[in-house]
Amino acid sequence: MKDGTIPEQLRKHEIPERVAVVKGSGDLPKIRVETDLSTAEIYLLGAHVTGFQKKGEPPLLFMSESSQFAPGKAIRGGVPIVFPWFGPREGRAQHGFARVTEWEWEGSSASSDGSFTLRFRLPDNAARADGSPPANVTFAATVSDQLTMELAIANPSGTESLSFENCLHTYFAIGDIAEVEITGLKGTAFIDKVDNFTRKVESAGAIRINSETDRVYLDSTGAVEIHDSRRRRKIRVEKSGSASTVIWNPWVAKAKQMADFGDDEFKQMVCVECGNVAQNKITLSPGKSTSLKVVLSSQPV
Numbered sequence: 001m002k003d004g005t006i007p008e009q010l011r012k013h014e015i016p017e018r019v020a021v022v023k024g025s026g027d028l029p030k031i032r033v034e035t036d037l038s039t040a041e042i043y044l045l046g047a048h049v050t051g052f053q054k055k056g057e058p059p060l061l062f063m064s065e066s067s068q069f070a071p072g073k074a075i076r077g078g079v080p081i082v083f084p085w086f087g088p089r090e091g092r093a094q095h096g097f098a099r100v101t102e103w104e105w106e107g108s109s110a111s112s113d114g115s116f117t118l119r120f121r122l123p124d125n126a127a128r129a130d131g132s133p134p135a136n137v138t139f140a141a142t143v144s145d146q147l148t149m150e151l152a153i154a155n156p157s158g159t160e161s162l163s164f165e166n167c168l169h170t171y172f173a174i175g176d177i178a179e180v181e182i183t184g185l186k187g188t189a190f191i192d193k194v195d196n197f198t199r200k201v202e203s204a205g206a207i208r209i210n211s212e213t214d215r216v217y218l219d220s221t222g223a224v225e226i227h228d229s230r231r232r233r234k235i236r237v238e239k240s241g242s243a244s245t246v247i248w249n250p251w252v253a254k255a256k257q258m259a260d261f262g263d264d265e266f267k268q269m270v271c272v273e274c275g276n277v278a279q280n281k282i283t284l285s286p287g288k289s290t291s292l293k294v295v296l297s298s299q300p301v
């Protein structure tokens with residue numbers, strides 16, 4: 001896309017008036033989806049969903065106005081795909097290479113229920129270039145009055161097992177962090193990353209965020225809800241194939257350190273991330289596969 005034109009091979013998965021590839025920020029290819037009930041957008045860079053909005057509702061996903069859009073750089077906001085490791089790794093990209101790799105767009109399809117599904121594949125050479133073991137990694141996003149995302153990972157080896165972490169690192173758009181409650185995690189053990197990785201148990205039925213928050217909830221398989229009283233909206237995060245839930249808000253000082261995040265944007269976002277990280281990391285036997293599925297829905301309250 002250097003000369004600003006869309007490569008012809010990307011056009012073949014378009015669906016007239018519903019699915020179109022356009023030039024996004026930084027001239028990167030972006031796919032726009034329009035259903036009767038909603039709109040969505042996905043960059044090939046990272047197979048990154050950067051927008052989902054039900055008609056008649058504010059956007060569901062937060063996007064930073066300071067995000068970079070450049071090959072090899074992570075997009076700030078939306079749904080970064082974290083694979084094959086979560087967090088820092090010495091000498092390598094934080095949260096793995098999947099989110100900074102351009103994925104292949106494998107196809108799009110329409111369903112009789114009015115939803116549209118886009119399918120992507122992480123190119124094989126991404127793992128090779130990183131020196132990581134091979135893995136067959138695909139991502140599908142289905143857009144309707146809700147957003148369904150499925151990250152499937154298969155171990156192609158006939159002899160070796162494959163270990164990894166994965167996560168759909170969703171940034172939710174909220175009215176004001178001071179008026180948000182997160183429910184569904186009471187009684188769950190978590191690693192408190194801002195308190196020296198201390199292991200704790202969640203005592204709150206409704207979690208409120210009023211300082212830097214970075215928590216990995218373990219063995220957490222249930223749905224989580226975000227109650228946004230400013231926007232009078234309840235967001236529901238349902239999942240399968242995920243044993244970890246991560247809650248993250250950088251708050252004031254961390255936000256100021258992040259070059260691709262506005263100083264005040266922490267008020268308008270909260271991450272509720274679904275995956276398998278830390279002691280919930282996955283090991284696949286030869287030939288086995290796993291699927292991480294997340295369904296995001298919302299309703300006015």
Ligand code: BG6
Nearest residue numbers: 074094095169193214246248273
């Ligand atoms: C969260 C981590 O998932 O992602 C945090 O728990 C991290 O520790 C945050 O700061 C953002 O990571 P990044 O690499 O996108 O700045």
